[in-house]
Amino acid sequence: MLGDLQPGPELGGILACIDVDRVSPYDRVVVLQAHQRQASYHDAERYRAMTAIVDAMGIEDFRWAAETASAEIQCALHLTRRASDRELSFALALRQRHPRVWEALAEGHIDVWRAKMIADRTSHLSMATAEGVVERIIDAAATLTTGELKARLDRLCIEAGPQDAKDRYEYAVDGRRLVAEATTDGTANLVGLKLAPHRVNAASRRINHLARSLKTKGETRTMDQLRADVFLDLLTGKAAGSKADGGGVHLHTDLDTLTAMAEHPGELAGYGPVIADVARQVAEELEDAEWRFSVTDTASGQTLHTGVTKRRPTASLRRDIETRNPTCIFPGCRMPSVDCDIDHRQRWADGGATSHHNCAPLCRHNHRTKDEAGWTYRPLANGDYQWTSRLGHTYTTSGTPP
Numbered sequence: 001m002l003g004d005l006q007p008g009p010e011l012g013g014i015l016a017c018i019d020v021d022r023v024s025p026y027d028r029v030v031v032l033q034a035h036q037r038q039a040s041y042h043d044a045e046r047y048r049a050m051t052a053i054v055d056a057m058g059i060e061d062f063r064w065a066a067e068t069a070s071a072e073i074q075c076a077l078h079l080t081r082r083a084s085d086r087e088l089s090f091a092l093a094l095r096q097r098h099p100r101v102w103e104a105l106a107e108g109h110i111d112v113w114r115a116k117m118i119a120d121r122t123s124h125l126s127m128a129t130a131e132g133v134v135e136r137i138i139d140a141a142a143t144l145t146t147g148e149l150k151a152r153l154d155r156l157c158i159e160a161g162p163q164d165a166k167d168r169y170e171y172a173v174d175g176r177r178l179v180a181e182a183t184t185d186g187t188a189n190l191v192g193l194k195l196a197p198h199r200v201n202a203a204s205r206r207i208n209h210l211a212r213s214l215k216t217k218g219e220t221r222t223m224d225q226l227r228a229d230v231f232l233d234l235l236t237g238k239a240a241g242s243k244a245d246g247g248g249v250h251l252h253t254d255l256d257t258l259t260a261m262a263e264h265p266g267e268l269a270g271y272g273p274v275i276a277d278v279a280r281q282v283a284e285e286l287e288d289a290e291w292r293f294s295v296t297d298t299a300s301g302q303t304l305h306t307g308v309t310k311r312r313p314t315a316s317l318r319r320d321i322e323t324r325n326p327t328c329i330f331p332g333c334r335m336p337s338v339d340c341d342i343d344h345r346q347r348w349a350d351g352g353a354t355s356h357h358n359c360a361p362l363c364r365h366n367h368r369t370k371d372e373a374g375w376t377y378r379p380l381a382n383g384d385y386q387w388t389s390r391l392g393h394t395y396t397t398s399g400t401p402p
Contacts, residue, residue: 003030003380007108012384025391037108043115044106046144047091055090066092093119097127100134109142112122117146121153124168129160143396145332155265155273162263165275198282201268208229208339252326253279318342321359329377330366331395338363343370345377360385 005011015038020031053072059065066088068102074084074104094102094115101118104110118141122130141149158165176194181188192200220264221229233239256262257276266279322337340361346352357379362370369375374390385397 002034007037008119040105040108040111050091051095084162114141151272158265171273197274250284325361328362328363331397335363
């Protein structure tokens with residue numbers, strides 16, 4: 001079967017003989033996946049050739065050998081000097097720091113974007129610590145989007161060195177600043193750098209909330225344009241949309257971290273992992289907010305019980321669903337569930353119950369994908385969801401518990 005072939009000369013030869021327009025709709029996806037595995041194999045070999053050019057320089061000073069090799073690669077591949085340096089640095093990082101990542105790339109288990117994500121997000125760690133992080137993520141990396149992979153890597157890096165993560169965060173946030181710059185097309189950029197993540201998360205949510213409130217019938221601006229206009233309106237003191245604040249922060253963390261008995265990273269919905277100090281700071285600022293809790297089985301990670309410290313009976317089911325599934329359940333989507341629709345797996349009009357088993361969060365885009373593009377899903381016993389596409393392929397969400 002084409003889907004079982006390892007990348008290499010044999011698979012390359014077979015793919016060269018396939019006319020994708022002549023195979024079934026289902027098999028076109030299989031051909032696409034095979035091309036991706038083969039492309040990863042070729043990427044690994046390309047980076048192997050780059051490191052071989054360094055070795056061929058015959059220069060004892062490794063740094064000078066790499067610099068000379070980069071010039072050769074720059075000319076051979078018609079790259080800029082910066083691009084050549086960047087590609088060679090990544091190739092050398094694969095050989096020296098990440099042989100396991102290189103192996104996964106050569107075997108077609110991951111693509112070059114995931115390989116670069118792993119190398120980049122672990123670059124600040126010692127070699128031994130980075131190897132430990134890689135071993136914990138490499139098997140799952142193929143099934144994660146780059147956004148999911150980034151969040152998982154950041155969390156593992158914080159767990160691997162919580163004090164180092166805290167020191168790096170404090171050093172970085174001390175350098176926070178605002179940059180205003182003109183562009184060549186006559187517009188301007190206004191960018192805040194090195195900001196506290198929980199404040200950025202809250203500000204982004206408020207801007208999104210206000211922008212959505214303005215998207216009424218007759219509004220011609222896109223959501224991106226509305227967000228940009230709201231951003232400037234807020235900074236210049238003009239009214240922007242509805243009176244509702246909409247800037248809440250949704251924090252996932254454990255009790256040990258909140259009580260300073262542990263330094264586990266927290267998670268800001270829609271943003272990603274944050275160090276324990278930031279999680280505790282957010283918790284202190286949210287003392288009057290609604291708190292939702294879940295009791296999980298430490299062995300399996302599955303949710304055993306959920307609840308809230310404040311009750312609104314008419315919304316209790318939605319709260320339970322949002323606690324069970326912090327994000328949209330479509331594969332790869334990280335939209336916070338609080339910003340999602342609550343979907344009926346079996347449509348309510350067709351007799352589907354409004355129940356825990358039949359309801360789950362879907363962002364507006366993926367809700368339409370399910371209802372209008374022929375996708376279906378079903379819950380699995382372990383908390384995952386199995387999706388079936390229009391062409392008959394199945395994909396499973398991670399089911400990561402809160």
